[in-house]
Amino acid sequence: MTSTQTTYQLTRSIPAEAPYDLVVAGGGPAGTAAAVCAARRGLKVLLAEATGCLGGMGTSGLVSSFGPVSDGERMLVGGFMKELLQTMWEREAFAPQVTQDFLHRQLNRWVPFKPEHLKRILDEFVVQAGVDLRFFTRVVEADLGQGRINGVVLSNVEGLRYVPARTFIDATGDAALAALAGVPCKVVLRDTDTVSPSTLCSLLAGMDWQDPAYGSDWRGIDEVKAKVKNQWVPQAIEEGFFTQDDRFFPGMNRIGDNGATLNAGHVFNLNPLSVRSLSDGMVFGRKLALEYAEFYRKYVPGCADLELLTTAPVMGVRDSRRIVGEFELNIEDFRAKRQFPDQIAVYNRPTDVHPTDTSKAEFDRFMKDFHGKDNLGRGDCVGIPYSILVPRGSHNLWVAGRCHSSDTKVHGSIRAQSAAYMMGQAVGTAAAQSIATGQPACDLDTAVLVQQLRADGAYLPQEGLSSRMTRA
Ligand SMILES: Cc1cc2nc3c(=O)[nH]c(=O)nc-3n(C[C@H](O)[C@H](O)[C@H](O)COP(=O)(O)OP(=O)(O)OC[C@H]3O[C@@H](n4cnc5c(N)ncnc54)[C@H](O)[C@@H]3O)c2cc1C
Known part of the structure; x- marks a missing residue:
């Protein structure tokens, strides 16, 4: 060529x-x-x-x-x-x-x-x-x-x-x-419409779901999720904890006795139809996932021993x-x-x-x-x-x-x-x-x-x- x-x-x-x-x-x-x-x-x-x-x-x-x-x-x-x-x-x-x-x-x-x-x-x-x-x-x-x-x-x-x-x-x-x-x-x-950003989700272990903060059913988990969004994320942003001051993420899903998946960390302006953009997004998404694991360990009850086991092998593209x-x-x-x-x-x-x-x-x-x-x-x-x-x-x-x-x-x-x-x-x-x-x-x-x-x-x-x- x-x-x-x-x-x-x-x-x-x-x-x-x-x-x-x-x-x-x-x-x-x-x-x-x-x-x-x-x-x-x-x-x-x-x-x-x-x-x-x-x-x-x-x-x-x-x-x-x-x-x-x-x-x-x-x-x-x-x-x-x-x-x-x-x-x-x-x-x-x-x-x-x-x-x-x-x-x-x-x-x-x-x-x-x-x-x-x-x-x-x-x-x-x-x-x-x-x-x-x-x-x-x-x-x-x-x-x-x-x-x-x-x-x-x-x-x-x-x-x-x-x-x-x-x-x-x-x-x-x-x-x-x-x-x-x-x-x-x-x-x-993004330049043609309001478009949801992507997120690289991750798998976590070491959660203490028995912590009294989580109560005995999904209502307790919801209450903690609300506090994460309304109290601890704003506090962490105030304290300069995050690389990007993103106020919103869906948060953690309890999926087992001590396991969870995490839907957190927006990769903004990612073009899912560009392999370069997807590749850069995966690199950035993995950095964000580590940061969110650290955030949970530091701010959220029951998470002191939380471990990030892996991020997903594919980018979470919403649109x-x-x-x-x-x-x-x-x-x-x-x-x-x-x-x-x-x-x-x-x-x-x-x-x-x-x-x-x-x-x-x-x-x-x-x-x-x-x-x-x-x-x-x-x-x-x-x-x-x-x-x-x-x-x-x-x-x-x-x-x-x-x-x-x-x-x-x-x-x-x-x-x-x-x-x-x-x-x-x-x-x-x-x-x-x-x-x-x-x-x-x-x-x-x-x-x-x-x-x-x-x-x-x-x-x-x-x-x-x-x-x-x-x-x-
Ligand atoms: C971060 C994030 C969080 C979300 N949260 C939720 C939630 O909490 N609850 C919910 O219900 N939905 C949620 N969604 C939306 C939902 O997961 C997706 O919209 C849904 O999975 C779409 O289903 P699908 O079958 O169209 O596509 P996908 O689930 O994307 O499946 C498409 C499949 O096609 C394969 N594929 C792609 N190209 C090719 C090709 N050329 N040849 C062969 N195979 C190919 C891919 O490998 C993939 O397995 C979320 C999405 C994201 C990204």
Whole structure:
């Protein structure tokens, strides 16, 4: 290569595999649910996951807490997500403070779990469903023709492989496959929008959860969390303890007898679609994690012997690329608690768009949004329509999870893992319907889809159904 050369044309033959009905890119919450639900409907499914485990942010990212699963009165999650919760309950995969009541009736409670248990349960689900699971495998190219994706190129230790398929689901969080396929996307960066910063989460041991400050159930833990935010963080900032004076972080999740995960330390202005920025962010995130461990040891009860065991191997990216979908769910829909004929899930979680810098103005903006009147109350929910999972005009590609089509505020709510699992079930089921009927993703009979999801346990309270999806 000469010094003036800016591109290199790669032309080579690579092995091609036998065709699949469905290729799912990404084995996080959305992709795992999609692959399992499609395979259970009889599809031959390949699930390509870049890391060595399923669960995405919930496992690799050490984000060991499901966003709310109830509206304070009813369980809002059904189908695959409910089955997962029940299995986790039976296998003691939740943190010790989680009770049945906590799951069913605590409005806007986050549900902490043990990541290693989740990994193993998802492995079992995928293997039992007969999914062809490929770890350490990335989708790196899309083969397009006649308005469809015909196949993808996978990259792993064996080299490059071409895999043809009839349908595709992008559950990469970053809309990686959609972008490769030329789907119009919104790239969400600080200079174009209010965008939640990233966080490198960590795993801690040596917590004394028996310290009287924590009481006997989750209420005591909540009280300490509130004091961390309102008392000890401001005090530490006042005393010049931190490298960056960040007033907000979600804090510690108890996940075991003396263990915890920590969601603390914002990496501001990180561009999740730049490998240089991600690399710099990992280096900075590891420094911050050490500092937060030291903060807890110094200021917080029960933490004197706390040890930082490890940081996550992947950056905790809250937002990066979202598709331009057949419909964009927006804050007006959210405020109106809008229900849709084609909704594939309902949800209730605050609009959680983290402060974009360390300023008081951003902290105040976050607090106002998070606790403000926009948010849904007890017994409320907003619908998640099918059409936010369909790239505009798409024939055989769906997305699920973080890269769906919503505005920034709504994204701050429905990017949660529990919602991602439900979106995954919906698109896995949609792919099966599409293959069975020949209906393209953008013209699927959504009344049939909703009835199938209900039959498979989804909680979908809308009264009227429509065979056509909601569009703008
Ligand atoms: C710091 C932080 C804290 C959070 N806190 C909470 C919380 O408390 N509760 C909650 O419910 N949610 C929380 N969230 C949000 C939630 O974790 C994510 O939005 C959710 O996991 C999204 O699910 P997903 O399946 O879309 O993506 P992910 O969980 O990101 O999974 C995507 C998967 O795709 C894989 N992948 C990516 N690219 C490729 C490729 N090209 N080929 C193959 N595989 C690929 C990745 O390795 C990953 O496993 C938090 C997020 C962050 C970052």
